[in-house]
Amino acid sequence: MILTTVNSVQQADKGTWFTTTNGLIRTGIATIIVLEYSAFLPHDEKLEFIKSAVDYYMNSPTAAVVEKVATGMTDGGYNKEELKKRIIEFILENRMSKDLIGKK
Secondary structure (H helix, E strand, C coil): CCHHHHHHHHHHCCCHHHCCCHHHHHHHHHHHHHHHCCCCCCCCCCHHHHHHHHHHHHHHHHHHHCCCCCHHHHHHCHHHHHHHHHHHHHHCCCCHHHHHHHHH
């Protein structure tokens, strides 16, 4: 399922995501955000909930923010521990599941 999500995110952007550190960070963040969001959607055997989560992500402002922040992280000169901390903080602050939880 994780590979399906990564492939869906990559195909949705139609770019070469794995060519740089920026691309790895961007793909990792996007994948985690999409998987976390998809956990709150009704599940089916055809994994349509994953496609729905990817579509929601790609059409949300979160996708643009991830792009900007990933670039800033790779240009920021952070050491390994600082970078890990920044990535985790960013993911927690930008979880799309907050949109679903807030609607209840």
